[in-house]
Amino acid sequence: MTSISVRRLQKELTEIQNEGCPVGINLLKADDFQTWFFTLEVMGDSLYQGEAYTLMFRFEPQYPISSPAVQFVVSHDKQAPIHPHVYSNGHICASILGSEWSPVLSVVAVCVTLQSMLASCKKKERPPDNDRYVRTAPDNPKKTVFHYDDDTV
Amino acid sequence: MNLMDVPDPTDFPVESTAPGLRSLDGSFRCDICGELYDAPVTISCGHCFCSACIRTALANKQECPSCRKVANEAHIRSNPVLEMVISDWNKARPFILGLLKNKVFSPNAQDNGISKKRKRSSARLSSSDAVITGTSRVTLPPSPSKRHRAKSKSETPMEITTLSSDSDEGGPSKPSGHALKSNDLVECPICAKRVNYSQLNGHIDNSCRDTTTNKSSAEGWSKILGGTKTKQKGKHKSKHSDSDDEYPLPIQSYTTLKDRQLKDMLQQYELPVTGDRPIWEQRHQRWVTIYNANRDKSVIHRKAKAELRRELKSWEEDLAKRKKGADHTLVDDPISYQITHKDEFAKLIQTARANKERKSSPITASSPTDLASSPSDPLN
Known part of the structure; x- marks a missing residue:
């Protein structure tokens, strides 16, 4: 028996391949059922116009009961968007990735949410505690207990 | 992939x-x-x-x-x-x-x-490893469930009319003319289970779920009260009968259970007690889930306990396999993690010591806190 999580991911992947992703979201790499990469662009009029970012998804065997670990990829040629909820190491403070995760959400749904989070941004800035957090942040953002204090996005 | x-x-x-x-x-x-x-x-x-x-x-x-x-x-x-x-x-x-x-x-x-x-x-x-699209798929023998249901539909009304046309005295009789006493066992036309004739109507009204009426009250009580050790053994044996689908299994709060109790609970359902305590809890929790989920099916679609046990086993194996893979990506090898983050640890220890000397400042309530970070960092 193949696990529920693999079958569910397989279905999501098939749908992406057959139907495509929403505008601005593209599947970059999905070679296994543990780590997937997407590119994310904000369409239309926004502070992030013309910028492309890379998202990394990591799945646990309990997916979709447990949320995926989602972060922006930061490397020599890739940066995390400058946003009040995105740390410079790529970690994202968004409730749907933590306490507000629901098993009916999907990878594409998360991408769309993050896209709209960027689109609605009023001012490009890092979170106030960026330096302190980045210095001590764990590798996996799921190990961070975020405090969600902004309901506006 | x-x-x-x-x-x-x-x-x-x-x-x-x-x-x-x-x-x-x-x-x-x-x-x-x-x-x-x-x-x-x-x-x-x-x-x-x-x-x-x-x-x-x-x-x-x-x-x-x-x-x-x-x-x-x-x-x-x-x-x-x-x-x-x-x-x-x-x-x-x-x-x-x-x-x-x-x-x-x-x-x-x-x-x-x-x-x-x-x-x-x-x-x-x-x-196959290849993607089979559309139609040409593995063919399995057709499921008999549908026929079963159709049969029950045609039979039930007939039985009911027969029963209602019968007078009270002398006992109701089957169409064949063979007289049945109230405690004779007859086959339920829906679930094919042997039921007391006098209770057949109630049994069908109850959607083939057994009522406790045909059991002695002592047995009923022992079920409610948990019973003695010997009684539990008896109950354990009856696990193979159909009637144990009667109740859903309760969700356990494992923290209040001793190892011994948890082991007993697993053995009660003939589940293995291999592995350590977290495995037992996970195993029991999953068993309760699939057991209760199986109960939510109509009787003809339910799986046998042995099949559920097999499913539990493969679920466990799969989880262990995936966890191994996932751990590799999610959690670094602790030794190498310690080596690569040696400087950070040293810095943290230093900060912590400095904090202690200053009799610790109040904890700042800033947004992200993680296990590795020191609660308050005066250098920042």
């Missing part, structure tokens, strides 16, 4: 080619696992999921995954009508796909029943 043939709504053509079919197939699927509903249940908000899926989700968080309304296990009600719809769709689906693909009837395109999807998926996995 090992691509499998996992059926999903996109097997059907788009709306313009085959109106409604793709979304119909989507409507028959659980939003959690994406499979056609397996033991469909509804919760108080009306949303529908596979029993096992929603039970697992509610154990994690007590809200409806779709609308976030508060929900708990007690709200779960089985949905036999939808179960029947799914059972029929399982048969119609490959047939319709076959029609769409070939526009001709081919007997091979039939069946492919997903009520046996767990079995089927493994069979399919071993059969």
